[in-house]
Amino acid sequence: MRHRDDVLAGEGLLPVLPALQALLPGGGLHRGSVVTSEDWGLLSLALLAGAVADGAWCAVVGVPMIGMRAAAEAGVDSDRVLLVAEPGPRWPQVVASLLDGFDIVLLRPPDQPSASLRRKLEAAARRYGSVLVVAGDWPGAQSRLLVTDVEWTGIGAGYGRLRARRAHVSASGRGAGERPRSAWLWLPGPDGAITLAADRAVAAGHPAGLEAGRLASSG
């Protein structure tokens, strides 16, 4: 039970948002590990939020289209974020340099990295005790999060507006005894925050009044 030891060690784990704790082994991001979300999106930002709120520094590489307001609403303080939108052809060196210094590096690889390159960056993360969060495919990642089902509320055919999104997020991991886990999240909730949602409730397509009531009760 490697994870348990790390948790006991204390500093081996970066905190995550309460909503994501159940999805990650040990309830946080293990220093020296690689975590992926399927593609760039709010889930990638959500993975950073807990650690940044705890004072971690974070670098975001290869994401020119990052929505900083969404990041702020999710809890990522922009004062602790550094952006390298266009890392160029030498992006692996850029990422390796940032791993030595930043607690978390969020990477959207500009091209598919080879297995040897991946191993080098994994080794860099381990050496410096930082976490590599990848928005994209990364075989060999310790944890993989995936949005499998989404449902917007608050918007209909010509009325309302986007208010919140219920998303089913499933997690899988590497290593023995790792059971797949999943949860329904508000990704994002009505104020942009990311919280746990109740299990699948009513089906889509209800009137606006009911919608509002559901949002209020989701708290």
Next chain:
Amino acid sequence: MTRRGPGAAPPRVLVLRCPDLLGEPGPEYQQDQEGSAAARAFEPVVAIVERFCPHVEVLRPGICAIPARGPARYFGGEAKLAAGLDAAIRQGGFSCQVGVADGLFAAGLAARTGPEVVPPGQTPEFLSRFGVGVLGMPELCELLPRLGIETLGQLAELPPAEAASRFGPPGKLACRLARGLDPRPLIPRPPAADLSAAMEFDPPAEQSEPVVFTAKTLAGQMHDRLAAAGLTCVRVRVDVRCADGTEISRLWRHDGLLSALAVAERVRWQLDGRDSPGGITLLRLVPDQLARATGRQLALWGDAVVSDRVARAAIRVQAMLGHERVVRPVQAGGRRPAEQVQLVPFGDAGTPQRPANRPWPGQIPAPAPATVYPAPRPASVTDSSGAAVSVSGRAGLSAAPALLAVDGGPVSPVTAWAGPWPVTQRWWDPQQACRQARFQLVTGDGTAWLAVLQDGRWLIEARYD
């Protein structure tokens, strides 16, 4: 430099400011010294000034100073020197203001307000009419008027010792400035120990990255030596020697306020502005004009204090990619998602042009989209019959949107939509005015989009994912 006692009038100084290349307006003296891209823009001006006097001191981007006595003698008087310099700078395509007076502070004010030349000995009189606000010391400037001291003239009449005991080190400094003296008495002779730090490069460094990286280490050594001697330096001289023997020397304002990283940044600016034929063989940092350290501490690098390790990683990546490509996001105000952030190069001070803490009516309510395209992507939005959806001048919709194709991609059905929300922006400015109708669209795969219709074209500004 001639030796002077603490009460002697400071030497004649010429200050040149380029208002176009300055950051925010404000008192020059002691303004925050964070770097900016302006430093690079200022480099050609410095090169012109160097033709008049080799000892150019860059106070901060947009403002530089030279000792006036020698060049004035050569060019036939201070007025002629000022006029010649002014003409040369204007010929180079920059606007500028020049001022000559006793000491840097007065010369800076003279450049800002005129007259161009304050005759020798008349500096205290020239200063006396200014309000204490020009000192640029917010706390003191608030306190002094309440005590009935509103002008520098009144401040200069206070007995120096009394002012020092009442207002502490800042008061002492303010009094010296008001009386037309140098802010801190300079230590007349450099101490015996060499406080400079140098590094030779063998083989010569072809690129600026390793030099800038070394500069930070050297600056740390220099600061340590200064601190050990209880000193601080007013300026730091950066000497760079190239393989072909040319030396590029530049003075940078320091005032004990620069971190090692900030010194390294100035070395980068100095290198960026020039070619270094054959590579760089030597980098030397020399503290110039030593003064006693009074123990002032300042937070550098914006709001959060960056840990050394983080700063080192960031500057290393800047060395690889260039200064502007490693940025901090700063929240800014605006209605469009792409306007709501301003990117500031790491190490520069950033104040958003559009403050975020103002009401921006018409901005998109929370939740915000996680993907904001730097340039909006073209799209086609059609109704069920395949005709493009349009909006009339009175925000009437031609038909319900049924199909969306982004950037020539696959067509997906629109399952839910809301809008149009008309936005009329900056109608008072023909350059920036725009009229848009905004929509939120949800497609079959559950992705939500922020779309705008502008001049009959559909654009996708952001994606909720």
